Amino acid sequence: MMRLKEIGTFRLISGACLAFLSLFALVIILAGSIFSNPSALVSAFLSEEVQFAIALTLLTATIAAALALAASIPAAYLLSRARFPGKDFVDALINIPIALPPVALGTALLIFFTNTPLGVFIDNSIVKFVFEPPGIVLAQFSVISVLAVRLMKPVFDGIDPRYEKIARTLGHGELGSFLKVTLPLAKEGVFGAAVLAWARAMGEFGATVTLAGATRFKTETLPVAMFLDLSLANLEGAMAIILILLALTIAVLLIFRKIAYRGDIPY
Amino acid sequence: MGRVHRIHKVVVLVFMVGVIVGAFIVTRLGPYFSVDERKIVVFAGAASAPVLEEVVRMFESKYGAKVEIRLGGSGSVLSAMKIARTGDVFIPGSPEYLSQAVKLGVVNITSGHVTVFAYLVPAIIVQKGNPKNITSLEDLARPGIRVGIGDPKTVCIGLYAKRLLEKNDLWDKVSRNIVVYSQSCDATAALIPAGAVDAIIGWHVFKAWTPDKADIIWITPNKIPQISYIAGAVSAFVQDRSAAEAFLDFLASKDAQAIWSKYGYFATPQDAKIHAPNAEIPPLEDLT
Numbered sequence: 001m002m003r004l005k006e007i008g009t010f011r012l013i014s015g016a017c018l019a020f021l022s023l024f025a026l027v028i029i030l031a032g033s034i035f036s037n038p039s040a041l042v043s044a045f046l047s048e049e050v051q052f053a054i055a056l057t058l059l060t061a062t063i064a065a066a067l068a069l070a071a072s073i074p075a076a077y078l079l080s081r082a083r084f085p086g087k088d089f090v091d092a093l094i095n096i097p098i099a100l101p102p103v104a105l106g107t108a109l110l111i112f113f114t115n116t117p118l119g120v121f122i123d124n125s126i127v128k129f130v131f132e133p134p135g136i137v138l139a140q141f142s143v144i145s146v147l148a149v150r151l152m153k154p155v156f157d158g159i160d161p162r163y164e165k166i167a168r169t170l171g172h173g174e175l176g177s178f179l180k181v182t183l184p185l186a187k188e189g190v191f192g193a194a195v196l197a198w199a200r201a202m203g204e205f206g207a208t209v210t211l212a213g214a215t216r217f218k219t220e221t222l223p224v225a226m227f228l229d230l231s232l233a234n235l236e237g238a239m240a241i242i243l244i245l246l247a248l249t250i251a252v253l254l255i256f257r258k259i260a261y262r263g264d265i266p267y
Numbered sequence: 268m269g270r271v272h273r274i275h276k277v278v279v280l281v282f283m284v285g286v287i288v289g290a291f292i293v294t295r296l297g298p299y300f301s302v303d304e305r306k307i308v309v310f311a312g313a314a315s316a317p318v319l320e321e322v323v324r325m326f327e328s329k330y331g332a333k334v335e336i337r338l339g340g341s342g343s344v345l346s347a348m349k350i351a352r353t354g355d356v357f358i359p360g361s362p363e364y365l366s367q368a369v370k371l372g373v374v375n376i377t378s379g380h381v382t383v384f385a386y387l388v389p390a391i392i393v394q395k396g397n398p399k400n401i402t403s404l405e406d407l408a409r410p411g412i413r414v415g416i417g418d419p420k421t422v423c424i425g426l427y428a429k430r431l432l433e434k435n436d437l438w439d440k441v442s443r444n445i446v447v448y449s450q451s452c453d454a455t456a457a458l459i460p461a462g463a464v465d466a467i468i469g470w471h472v473f474k475a476w477t478p479d480k481a482d483i484i485w486i487t488p489n490k491i492p493q494i495s496y497i498a499g500a501v502s503a504f505v506q507d508r509s510a511a512e513a514f515l516d517f518l519a520s521k522d523a524q525a526i527w528s529k530y531g532y533f534a535t536p537q538d539a540k541i542h543a544p545n546a547e548i549p550p551l552e553d554l555t
Contacts, residue, residue: 035461055295058288107350114351130351131308131337133300213337213347214313216320217299228338231313233456233476255284259277 028246036239044240052217053225053241054248057202060133060221064140065198072148072197073190077178079149080156097146105142106210109135113211133219135212140201148197155189156182195253202249222248306333307510310348312341312360314453314476315497318385318530319358322523330517332510340451348373348502355511358499358518360452361387361423365500366551373502380501381551382515384523385532386539387495388546389427390471391484392459399465401484404432407466408440415464417455418448424455427493428468434492470495471542475531491543497532498551 044050079091097105113119113130122129129135159182167177183190205223212219214228222245229237311319316338323334337344341359348354349371357368365381368374374381393401399412407414417425425448432438446464449455456473458464460480467473474483499518501511517523524534533539536548 051295052299055292059292059296107346110347110350114353131353209339210343210347214339215335215337216316218335228313228316230457231338231340231453232317233453233460233473235457235460235477259281 028242032239032243032246034239035235036243037236040236041240041243044237045244049216049220050222050225050241050244053220053222054244056133056136056219057221057223057245058248060136061140061198061201061204064137064144064201065194067137068141068145068148068197068201069190069194072145072152072193073183076149076152077156077182080153081161094146094149097142098150102139102143102204102206102208103210106139106207109138109142109207109211129211131211131213131215131219133212136208136219136221139207139211140204143204143207144197144201147200148193151193151196152186152190155186155193158189159185195256199249199253202245305507306335307355307507307514308353309334309336309356309358309499309514310344310354310502311336311338311358311499312344312364313338314360315358318526318532319518321526322518325522325526326514326517330510330513332514334514342367345371345373348504352504354502355505355507356499356514357502358497360497361495362498362549362551363423365498368500368502369551373504374500375503376500376551380512380515381498382500382519383496383498384518385497385527385534386536386548387470387472387497388533388539388542389424389431389468389491389494390474390486390542391466392456392469392473392481393466393484394459394462395480395482397482397484401466403484404435404437404441404486404490407444407468408437409444412444412466413446413464414441414444415447415449415455415458415467416445417452417469418450422449422451422455423495424452424469425449427495430492431468431486431490435490471533472531485542488541488543489545491546494539494543494546494548496548 075094079087110130111119113123127134129138163181163185164177167181168174172180203223204221205227208219208221209224209227214220214224216228220228222241226238226241226245229235229241309319316336319336323336326332327334337347337354339347341361341364345357345359345364345368348357348368354373357365357374359365359368365374369376391401391404391407393399399406401407401412406412416428417423419425419429429438432441447458449458452470455467455469456476458467459473460477466484471483471485474481499515501508501515505511527534528538540546
């Protein structure tokens with residue numbers, strides 16, 4: 001009897017917490033619908049500029065998420081499995097971008113590419129990042145890659161290394177056992193991390209605007225377009241863009257979930 | 268068998284979505300990415316964007332030179348110019364940033380080229396329809412009126428508002444009604460459409476930014492001590508000085524003046540002086 005009551009209270013508190021956290025999403029939608037209206041939304045969606053921003057945001061966020069995934073899967077795996085001197089230090093070091101405001105990250109990258117010999121060489125001879133569209137991808141990557149590592153490391157931590165050892169005894173190499181055994185087991189966690197990283201890249205603003213600048217029809221992602229509208233006190237336009245970004249992200253997330261998991265969604 | 272069928276369907280679905288999204292991206296972005304050509308790079312305060320973009324279209328078709336505008340807060344784009352040592356022209360939202368640019372070595376006034384394009388007059392901006400019936404600076408001191416101004420320490424329109432109130436011996440009374448000191452020019456303007464306050468002291472052009480949400484109450488002309496202006500300068504990092512100077516001159520030309528007026532700016536000091544006959548126009552050297 002006592003036990004049941006405790007569970008009841010706990011359930012109640014958990015439910016209240018979940019409801020409270022959902023409020024943030026509701027507040028965004030509410031604010032959007034107060035300061036925007038269907039006609040502003042439609043005209044924003046049909047404008048050439050917003051369509052450019054949608055296309056650029058989708059393209060850059062997807063490239064950034066793919067690159068972040070490619071880099072962070074092996075990095076997270078290494079952090080989870082390997083022992084090497086200075087590992088704790090490296091583990092702490094890579095967290096730094098999470099603690100910094102993205103504007104600081106963007107400023108640091110801007111200084112690197114314009115004031116150091118190596119940065120200048122890369123920017124002039126390999127890929128032009130400064131005030132150019134590739135800078136958007138790099139800015140997004142710098143923000144989301146660490147996030148992906150942090151999300152994936154516990155996934156690998158949770159997989160018993162004995163499975164890999166057994167795969168090795170059956171003739172797979174280190175890479176083979178990782179690809180055939182560990183990665184399939186980590187699939188859901190990796191997918192969850194990828195989705196979150198992609199969504200975060202869609203909304204990245206601070207690092208982007210500092211490194212790639214805000215030039216219409218060039219480096220204008222949806223968050224940058226929203227910022228430019230706010231600079232003119234155009235709240236309707238800004239809220240319309242927020243709602244478009246929101247709808248786009250939710251739509252893509254739902255499509256991916258449907259494709260990846262028909263039925264039960266594990267995250 | 269069923270599983271193979273399912274995977275097949277998923278692959279087809281992903282492929283189709285990919286093709287549609289890919290085609291959308293290519294058609295939207297394609298036209299804007301052409302081979303790099305010679306261009307003037309302008310770093311500008313974002314509030315002037317609508318005017319600058321219209322003027323740029325005219326300039327490009329007349330002179331055959333490309334202009335790329337990089338927008339942002341005036342201070343942020345100035346920082347970017349300083350760090351990256353780049354940009355041909357700097358056009359901040361208020362002249363204070365030009366003197367800041369001189370201090371930072373981004374603009375060199377002696378060899379640089381400073382041009383004034385448009386003038387700004389302080390005014391009271393109220394909610395559409397003026398529901399609180401605010402007709403003068405004195406009304407801002409009325410009990411219960413919620414007033415917003417820019418932070419006088421960091422935002423130029425805030426400093427102008429404070430000087431204006433002090434000059435008319437209203438600062439003590441009105442400051443009791445000030446409920447918010449906003450941190451940028453556009454944040455000050457946004458207080459009215461956001462419904463956060465009854466009135467702000469802003470630039471007259473704020474009314475033109477949000478015509479459906481705001482009304483303007485002109486301040487008694489002889490009470491205005493100072494007006495401001497929008498000016499631009501050739502940067503110290505300029506690549507093509509003659510093109511940069513041509514662009515600045517074009518921004519002050521008759522053609523461009525029509526565009527400044529269209530967006531609610533005063534294109535000449537005479538126009539501005541109608542609303543502020545005794546006001547001084549502070550020269551760049553006096554600004555800090």
